[in-house]
Every structure is written in structure tokens, then in C-alpha cells.
Amino acid sequence: MTNQQSILPFLACPETGGPLVQEGNELKNEYGTAYKIEGGIPRLLTPSKTEEEEKVRQKMQAFYETVTFPGYDGIDSPSVLMDKAKKSGFGRWLDEAISPMATVMEVGCGTGQMTNFLGLVSTRKLIGVDQSIPSLTLGEKFRSQFELKNVSFVQGNIFALPVKPNSVDVLICSGVLHHTPDPYGGYKELLKRVKPGGYIVIGLYNTYARIPLGMRKCVFRCTGNVFRKLDAHMRRKDVDQSKKEIWFADQYRNPHESWHSVDETLKWFDDTGVEFVSGVPDIGGMAKSETPQVQKLFAAHPRGTPAQHIAKQLGWMFTIGREGGLFVLTGRKK
Numbered sequence: 602m603t604n605q606q607s608i609l610p611f612l613a614c615p616e617t618g619g620p621l622v623q624e625g626n627e628l629k630n631e632y633g634t635a636y637k638i639e640g641g642i643p644r645l646l647t648p649s650k651t652e653e654e655e656k657v658r659q660k661m662q663a664f665y666e667t668v669t670f671p672g673y674d675g676i677d678s679p680s681v682l683m684d685k686a687k688k689s690g691f692g693r694w695l696d697e698a699i700s701p702m703a704t705v706m707e708v709g710c711g712t713g714q715m716t717n718f719l720g721l722v723s724t725r726k727l728i729g730v731d732q733s734i735p736s737l738t739l740g741e742k743f744r745s746q747f748e749l750k751n752v753s754f755v756q757g758n759i760f761a762l763p764v765k766p767n768s769v770d771v772l773i774c775s776g777v778l779h780h781t782p783d784p785y786g787g788y789k790e791l792l793k794r795v796k797p798g799g800y801i802v803i804g805l806y807n808t809y810a811r812i813p814l815g816m817r818k819c820v821f822r823c824t825g826n827v828f829r830k831l832d833a834h835m836r837r838k839d840v841d842q843s844k845k846e847i848w849f850a851d852q853y854r855n856p857h858e859s860w861h862s863v864d865e866t867l868k869w870f871d872d873t874g875v876e877f878v879s880g881v882p883d884i885g886g887m888a889k890s891e892t893p894q895v896q897k898l899f900a901a902h903p904r905g906t907p908a909q910h911i912a913k914q915l916g917w918m919f920t921i922g923r924e925g926g927l928f929v930l931t932g933r934k935k
């Protein structure tokens with residue numbers, strides 16, 4: 602069975618929502634409309650529904666076709682990928698939290714490093730979705746080189762997601778929704794695909810933590826990037842120069858981004874029947890038996906109060922703010 606055949610039960614036509622069947626190198630919907638499979642990647646990208654959304658989507662597609670994020674330089678084997686993901690803390694905690702039998706989808710997977718990393722557990726099923734073919738091609742190259750038979754990549758749009766409702770146990774979307782014109786609308790599209798009782802993991806730029814970066818962006822704009830070393834990431838000795846360039850473009854030259862607070866995201870959860878489970882960094886205190894080094898992402902955590910959240914987020918300016926100010930909330934669909 603090819604990779605595409607094994608994920609067919611999860612895929613849906615992006616235009617009709619109906620089932621897809623494979624005929625040679627194409628997937629066909631119930632009316633015979635064909636979508637190509639090229640380079641091992643089903644091409645299921647269709648436009649967003651509104652003109653405004655489509656305009657931003659196209660701009661972002663063009664940007665991420667040049668800036669393939671995150672960079673693969675220096676990652677030449679599963680063990681190097683594993684070391685990198687584990688060093689980040691978040692990757693390790695996610696891997697520990699997700700069941701070895703789970704179906705996991707990463708939307709906006711970029712070059713698919715997280716998708717491939719989580720797919721190193723061969724009993725899991727992993728599907729990475731993104732609209733950028735150059736990014737997906739890098740993920741697919743790694744996948745096929747190391748024969749990760751349980752991992753597949755699909756080209757698709759969050760706002761016309763080619764995935765059946767209630768089909769995945771875990772949905773991850775980190776660093777993506779804030780690059781769309783309607784982050785809450787995108788979140789609701791993602792949530793539809795999560796099984797009841799499943800988890801949704803959302804990473805967003807934080808309104809407070811990103812303030813220092815916003816200020817640096819103004820400085821760089823006025824000085825033609827002369828003071829790039831003001832950015833802590835650009836001073837790091839443990840990151841390749843080419844990866845730094847990709848990171849710099851993603852952070853400082855991105856054509857579209859929005860910032861979000863903890864309470865805004867919790868309201869998304871509350872309004873859509875999602876129970877808050879955990880935050881990275883934590884938003885209301887650790888769960889029992891946790892330490893800053895060992896976090897249990899799918900264990901119930903204290904939610905904290907709005908006042909505590911403001912205090913925490915102000916503090917994030919000096920912690921996660923140094924690396925872009927991304928925070929992650931995990932919720933459970935009731």
C-alpha cells in the first residue's frame with residue numbers, strides 16, 4: 602500500500618468534502634475531478650472562500666515558497682532530527698505525551714521536521730499539511746530517504762482543509778494561524794478535524810512577548826538590518842548561518858502576522874467546547890510531578906486567572922520573547 606492509500610480514509614475533497622479515491626497518480630472525487638499526486642505529495646490545495654482570505658493566502662504561499670521554514674541544514678539523519686527536537690523541550694514533551702497508536706496531523710507543517718520527528722515512532726500515523734510545495738518537498742525527501750512509511754505529506758489550505766471531520770487524535774498547528782487573515786476561523790476549521798476527546802495544540806505569537814521583537818523590527822527597518830545582532834537568535838553559536846537567515850526572514854520580513862493573548866486563546870477554547878489542558882510556558886502553574894525540564898502536555902493543568910496571565914505574559918518579554926514570543930496552548934475537544 603502506498604503512503605497516499607494509507608491516508609485516504611482521513612482525506613476529503615477540499616471542494617466537496619466527499620471521499621477521494623486513488624487512480625494511478627491522481628486522487629478523484631465523487632464527480633471525477635482529479636487532483637494530482639506529484640513527488641509523492643497529493644496536491645489538494647484550493648483557494649480560500651473569500652477574496653480577502655485568498656489574497657493573504659497567496660502572499661503567504663509566495664513567501665514560504667522562498668523561505669522554507671524551519672531549515673534542514675545539518676539534519677541528515679533521524680538521530681540528528683531526534684536530538685534537535687528533544688533539545689527544544691517542547692518536541693520531547695509532545696513526543697512523550699502522544700500515544701504510540703495515535704493519528705496525528707500537523708497543519709502548517711512547513712518542512713515537516715516535527716511531523717517526521719513524531720513519525721519516528723512507527724506505530725503512529727502522521728500527516729503533515731502545508732501549502733508550500735518547496736517546504737513539503739524537503740519533508741518528503743527526508744521521509745522517503747529514511748523510509749518513514751507511517752508519515753505522509755499533503756498540500757492543502759487551512760481554509761479548505763482536505764481532511765475528514767473528527768478524524769485525528771492530535772492536531773498540531775504551531776506558528777501558522779497568526780499568518781492567516783482569520784486565525785479564529787482557521788482554528789475552528791482545524792478543530793472540526795479533531796475526534797471528540799482528542800487534543801488540539803495551538804502555537805501563536807504572544808501579544809506581550811513579541812513587543813521587544815516588534816521594536817527591533819522598527820530599528821532594523823530604519824537602519825537596513827545593520828544591527829541584526831541585537832536579536833539573540835542571530836547571536837547564537839549553535840545554529841547554522843543559513844538557518845539563521847531563514848529564521849530572520851520568517852521573523853522580520855513576514856508579509857502578514859497577528860499577535861494573540863492567552864485569554865483570547867482561552868476564549869477560543871471556551872467558545873468551541875474545548876477544555877484547557879496545558880500551556881508552554883505554563884499559564885497557571887505546573888501540574889503535580891512536573892518540573893521545568895519535564896512537562897506533561899496532556900495532563901490537566903491549573904488554568905490561572907486573567908491577572909496571573911497578564912503578569913506571566915509581561916515576564917515572557919524577557920524569556921520566550923528572545924526567540925520570537927511563541928506560546929502554545931493545548932486543549933481537549935469534549
Ligand SMILES: C[S@@+](CC[C@H](N)C(=O)[O-])C[C@H]1O[C@@H](n2cnc3c(N)ncnc32)[C@H](O)[C@@H]1O
Pocket residue numbers: 658661662665670671708709710711712730731732733736757758759760774775776777780781851
Ligand atoms: C512559520 S511556518 C511554521 C512551520 C512549522 N509549523 C514550525 O513551527 O516550524 C508557517 C507555515 O504555515 C504555512 N501556511 C500559512 N498559511 C497557510 C494556509 N492557509 N494553509 C496551509 N499552510 C499555511 C506556511 O506555508 C508555512 O510553512
